[in-house]
Amino acid sequence: MVRSMIAGVAGLKAHQSKLDVIGNNIANVNTWSFKSFSYNFQDGMYTNSISSTGGSQLAGAAGGHNASQVGYGSKLSSISTEFNTGAPAPSSNNLDCMIDGTGFFLVGNMVNGAFDNVESSGLSLSRVGIFRVDNNGYMVDNQGSYVYGYAPIEGTGTPETPASASSVTIKDVPVKLEKPAQGAAAGTKWTITIAGVKVDTNVTSVNDFEDAVNDWVTYVSKQKLDENGKLVPECNGLDFTKVNVSLDRIGRYLNSATLTITAKEAGDTFATTIGAAGTGIYGAMFVNDGNGPVGTPNVDFVEPVEDGRNQGNDLIPGVAAEYADELTAIRIPIDEQTGQRYDIQSWRINEDGTIMGTDRNNRTIPVGQIALVSVENPNGLEKQDGYYYSVGPNCGDVEAIKPNGGPVGKLLGGTLEMANVDLANEFSNMITTQRGFQANSKIITVTDEMLQELVNMKR
Incomplete structure (x- = not known):
């Protein structure tokens, strides 16, 4: 009972x-x-309660009965x-992504060197694509685990190097700032003469030399200069659109000044140095203080040569990224020109798992390719704390592959997977x-x- x-x-x-x-x-x-x-x-x-028996066909025997x-x-x-895959939810972080398929992300602690065997790596699997970049440039998830994938092969993935225009130097161009002569009409302006071009200024003191140069620049930037620094109607298409002046010292006694000239067509910056003639503090004056010129300073103009004026030197083209076949922790690569890691300002994750960054110079930088792990029997995975899975003995084949849009899936950037x-x-x-x-x-x-x-x- x-x-x-x-x-x-x-x-x-x-x-x-x-x-x-x-x-x-x-x-x-x-x-x-x-x-x-x-x-x-x-x-x-x-x-x-009653065991089953088989029947017998012998005379007098009974038939069988069930248990x-x-x-x-x-x-x-x-x-x-x-x-089964959960519904997608938009995210405001461009590094967030979800897997539209059956694959898993490969995450965990740091593994030194490259490897290709997922099971022996001791890493975990995850479906949560909440990714960020840490202070060392590594991609990590929100539990601090490194994200693994494929790094660009050395020598590939380099962005285009901008052109640097050829240049020549035209030297010994005199600079002179003069105040109105005695007896000049009221309102007569101080003048500055550079490269033989005399321009009225708005300054009223020898201490305003920098402002006087800026007035000269404002005028000249809309004009054309020949190879001797003279204004001409046309000069092979050269057009100065921006000239900035910075001085070591502002005031009556100046040691040097720098003019930065940007040519409109080439889009490059050219620096020129105003050097003082003579020695001593008075010999470094760039002005005529009314008692005659003191010193004869000169300016060096640096401008594009005629045959490279509009295009500069040949560009160094970028090299398309090729990704390694072995797994490593994804990290921002190093800029070969500076020796520093690229300063990435924005991110994008493509369907094939490639991570593209845009640096301060608006260049597209391939950072790496996220790996997806294919598990033959997902129910053989063992759940861990958080949202991690470990590979169990009944998982079957476990293999890391590059996202290809097949059964393992593709990545959707700026999206997270909701619960199913x-x-x-x-x-x-x-x-x-x-x-x-x-x-x-x-x-x-x-x-x-x-x-x-x-x-x-x-x-």
């Missing part, structure tokens, strides 16, 4: 375990890339993971599980009442 109680208790335990699974699914309904679990029942142990069995309730058969929990299904399962739990508890109650009747009969 107590077998029914044993079966009821077993049913209570099994339904309680299923309710635990349902509760965990509902608790993670908003967990990125969470994969729901399903609880599967199986019959409990059986005992034979009569009594079960002892239900128990856990398996808890399986549903690995079906709330409607979970609530219906919760109702049936609750009713099953109640029914099993009722079995225990009825069995207890029958035992009580039996005890009362003895009295």
Whole structure:
């Protein structure tokens, strides 16, 4: 008679375990890339009340009959993971991405050197693509684990090197700042003469030499200069659109000044130095203080040569990125020109897993290619803390490949994967599980009442 109680208790335990699974699914309904679990029942142990026998055709023999069995309730058969892809959710971070397929990200602690065997690496698998860049230029997830993939092969992935225009130097161009002569009409302006070009200024003091040069620049920047620094209507298309002046010292006594000239067509910057003639502090004056010129300073103009004026030297073309076949932690590469890592300002992740960055110079820099891991039997993975999986002994073949849009999937940048929990299904399962739990508890109650009747009969 107590077998029914044993079966009821077993049913209570099994339904309680299923309710635990349902509760965990509902608790993670908003967990990125969470994969729901399903609880599967199986019959409990059986005992034979009557064993089965086979029939006999001999005279006087009886035919066969089936076994009569009594079960002892239900128990856990398996808890399986549903690995279907969750819905995409937009993210404001361009480094976030999701896998549209069956693959997994490869993440974990630092592995020295390159490798190609995922199982022996000791790394974890993940479906959550919340990625950032740490202070050392490595790509990491939000738990601080390094993200693994394929680095650009050395010598590839270099951006185009801008042109640097050829130049010639025209020397010994005199510079002179003069105040109005005595007896000049009121409002007569101070003048500055550079390269034989005399320009009215707005300055009223010898201490405003820098402003006077700027006035000269404002005028000349709209004009054309020949190879001797003289203004001409045309000079092979050369057009100065910007000239900045910076001086070592501002005031009456100046040691040097620098003119930075940008040619419109070439788009390059040319520096020129105004050097002082003579020695001593007075010999370095760039002005005529009204008592005659003191010193004869000169300016060197640096401008594009005629045949390179519009295009400069040949560009060094960029080299398309090729990615290694072995796995390494993804890291921002080093700029061969500066010896420093590229200063990436914005990011983009393509469908094939390639990570492209844009640096301060608006150049596109290939950073690496994210690896996806193909698992033959995903239900053989073992769940770890957080959202990591470890490779179990029943996973089958585990292989890292480059995203190709096949079964392993492609990457969707700026997107995260939502949980694949079906709330409607979970609530219906919760109702049936609750009713099953109640029914099993009722079995225990009825069995207890029958035992009580039996005890009362003895009295």
